Amino acid sequence: MEEDLHTLLRDLDALKQLPDPASIDRMRDRVVKMMGPSGAAAAATRSKIKDMSAEVVDSNPYSRLMALQRMGIVDNYERIRDYSVAIVGVGGVGSVAAEMLTRCGIGRLLLYDYDTVELANMNRLFFRPDQVGMTKTDAAVQTLSEINPDVVLESYSLNITTVKGFETFLGSLEARSSNGRSTGVDLVLSCVDNYEARMVVNQACNELRQTWMESGVSEDAVSGHIQLLVPGETACFACAPPLVVASGVDERTLKRDGVCAASLPTTMGVVAGLLVQNSLKYLLKFGQVSPYLGYNSLKDFFPTMEMRPNPQCSNPACLERQKEYMQSKPARDAAAKAKMEAEASAAIEYPVHMDNEWNISVLDDSDTATSSVQRASADILPEGLVRELPDEDSFIEPPAPASSGAIDDDLEDLQRQLDALNSS
Amino acid sequence: MEGWDKGTKSVVGEIPLLSTRAGPRDGDAWRQRLKEEYRALIAYTSVNKAKDNDWFRISAANPEGTRWEGTCWYVHNLRRYEFPLQFDIPVAYPQVAPEIELPTLDGKTHKMYRGGKICLTVHFKPLWAKNCPRFGLAHALCLGLAPWLAAEVPILVDSGMVKHKDDEAAPADAAAASGSAAAS
Numbered sequence A: 001m002e003e004d005l006h007t008l009l010r011d012l013d014a015l016k017q018l019p020d021p022a023s024i025d026r027m028r029d030r031v032v033k034m035m036g037p038s039g040a041a042a043a044a045t046r047s048k049i050k051d052m053s054a055e056v057v058d059s060n061p062y063s064r065l066m067a068l069q070r071m072g073i074v075d076n077y078e079r080i081r082d083y084s085v086a087i088v089g090v091g092g093v094g095s096v097a098a099e100m101l102t103r104c105g106i107g108r109l110l111l112y113d114y115d116t117v118e119l120a121n122m123n124r125l126f127f128r129p130d131q132v133g134m135t136k137t138d139a140a141v142q143t144l145s146e147i148n149p150d151v152v153l154e155s156y157s158l159n160i161t162t163v164k165g166f167e168t169f170l171g172s173l174e175a176r177s178s179n180g181r182s183t184g185v186d187l188v189l190s191c192v193d194n195y196e197a198r199m200v201v202n203q204a205c206n207e208l209r210q211t212w213m214e215s216g217v218s219e220d221a222v223s224g225h226i227q228l229l230v231p232g233e234t235a236c237f238a239c240a241p242p243l244v245v246a247s248g249v250d251e252r253t254l255k256r257d258g259v260c261a262a263s264l265p266t267t268m269g270v271v272a273g274l275l276v277q278n279s280l281k282y283l284l285k286f287g288q289v290s291p292y293l294g295y296n297s298l299k300d301f302f303p304t305m306e307m308r309p310n311p312q313c314s315n316p317a318c319l320e321r322q323k324e325y326m327q328s329k330p331a332r333d334a335a336a337k338a339k340m341e342a343e344a345s346a347a348i349e350y351p352v353h354m355d356n357e358w359n360i361s362v363l364d365d366s367d368t369a370t371s372s373v374q375r376a377s378a379d380i381l382p383e384g385l386v387r388e389l390p391d392e393d394s395f396i397e398p399p400a401p402a403s404s405g406a407i408d409d410d411l412e413d414l415q416r417q418l419d420a421l422n423s424s
Numbered sequence B: 001m002e003g004w005d006k007g008t009k010s011v012v013g014e015i016p017l018l019s020t021r022a023g024p025r026d027g028d029a030w031r032q033r034l035k036e037e038y039r040a041l042i043a044y045t046s047v048n049k050a051k052d053n054d055w056f057r058i059s060a061a062n063p064e065g066t067r068w069e070g071t072c073w074y075v076h077n078l079r080r081y082e083f084p085l086q087f088d089i090p091v092a093y094p095q096v097a098p099e100i101e102l103p104t105l106d107g108k109t110h111k112m113y114r115g116g117k118i119c120l121t122v123h124f125k126p127l128w129a130k131n132c133p134r135f136g137l138a139h140a141l142c143l144g145l146a147p148w149l150a151a152e153v154p155i156l157v158d159s160g161m162v163k164h165k166d167d168e169a170a171p172a173d174a175a176a177a178s179g180s181a182a183a184s
């Protein structure tokens, strides 16, 4: 021990003359060995990694991810470090989604939640009993930074549905990344558990022209869904009453007395997986990004569909985005045509399946894939999907408020009237 | 209007409907909406008093009218149980209803979300959605909070989770407590 420390001191002095990262790592290893089992476990955190490497060694946390690139699934996996994702709601779905993105090496994660960790959360994944009492965002940052110190983590413990929380939320989405790599975020993931908060994420993303994905698990814990929302291009969350998966359980037999909501780590884990898979496909541009994917766990049924924006949407920001999308149609058409031509010429140069020695005819399954995605019209929904809420009743706008007497009163006067009633 | 008793149905009909579709970030339109909210709350409170069914006090807790605080009470076995009441007007209001909180009951019943937000019946949200933007805070209290108190307070009291303030206080304090007016 004594001797070890002496050599360590000698090496430190040498380091003063000439900084050498490799010798720092060697010294670190020696110190960890001297610390014994418990100290070694605590010190088993890795330092940051500058470049993702595909080298298959047991010390490289990214080798299996970079293999996706070698296999041709993803063109450029390392691009994941350029992306920022905001996760709103760090509960049963959001925390797991955050862990998945962290392990994938996402560049930056912004986490929003106003709640603290409770023992009642332990039927779900991610949080540990020793984190009880911490804010969910701080507890998440603690765990995630240990798993992958390369990810830039931002923790926002606030309620986005309040006016003040919303302003902070908007500001943080717009803010520049701390390391100056990019502005704003590339994707927002809504992992909240209520309609009110989803409408708020919808409002923010419509205003900021921000693509986002919605996720949800039913209150009976046996179904869930994910949905892609591109302001102006797809239906926004206010365009139509929310679409949810019918669990197939008869409402009349569902016993709601004495409980608000049930939850299962399995359903939440599945939905988090579907959400992050769709996010990776969207960010790294591979496969087909699902516009809506439902999960009915009782029947293992996965309904899909597509939703166009509603020209009569009640959200003004959505209508503005719809107008912009219409105006950009000529530019989009030209880009699509150019892309098709480029692909066609590439196909001529490199015929696919030229050496198909087994003489198997490969069916183009893209047709069957798209036909399973149904377009939602006003009333017809694909099997297994239902509207969670009814439409607003149409009603005739009342005459201008000026004609109704009481409303002419000024606000202060009305406040006084209520105060008087309250104190009588 | 399925799922509500006759009394609730007739009272909700006496609350003036609102017309301005505006939330707390909508500037002048929100001020207009706020006037309609006051008019509806004044009418509802007056109706309750006339019917000897006064059961809440509420007032704006900030000048913008985006946060509201007050108290509500429920009479069970001839004893009055009173609870502080609070909520923020959500950014997406009135498309979404306010989430009414009873902080002193947080953790005492399953019919509550985190932070003491009451768990509304399956009937409330569809009715609110159908009647947007005509329903306001008074409607949320009448159709959301009142039925919740009627369903949950008896259970909370009978199970011992909620004690009457006279039974909670030390004997010396009890006399003072019983004499104090509940609402301010």
Ligand SMILES: [Zn+2]
Binding pocket: A235, A236, A237, A238, A239, A240, A309, A310, A313, A314, A315, A318, A319
């Ligand atoms: Zn819309």
